[in-house]
Amino acid sequence: MSEKQKKATAYWKENIRYLFILLTIWFLVSYGAGILFKETLDGIKIGGFKLGFWFAQQGAIYVFVVLIFIYVRLMNKLDKKYGYDE
Template sequence: MAFKDNDQAKAYWAENLSLVLKLLAVWFVVAYGCGILFVDALNEIRFFGFKLGFWFSQQGAIYTFVALIFVYVNKMSALDKKYGVDE
């Protein structure tokens, strides 16, 4: 991986960290918010026969994490191409 200059490397990492923080925020809201904080309100809704709050705490956070991995891979591929450091 070779950047043209130090400013380009700093911009790349700034965008990378911004993406990571956004994705972690989404995961936190789903895992902690839906699984713990909003569980009583979500339990009023049924999802495949299960209370939605229970489903988020048991399955939803995991599915969200896996989906966020794919989002991260796609976004990082685009970021690598933008800065000319793709393979």
């Protein structure tokens, strides 16, 4: 395997690891907080709304948008690390 192929393989392994971690967080927030842990979270209120309801309606969307920005930042660092930046 050439040096270029090793670099590309390492790059994609790290990229997939980032994706897995970020998608796991998104799943836990959207499905976990909005559905599985809704009853527990409903004991806490934000702006007059129960926290479980808030996560199901708003929180998961906010977390998803934040995760997009985190992914962009991580990928920019990864691109620089492996020399794929412009």
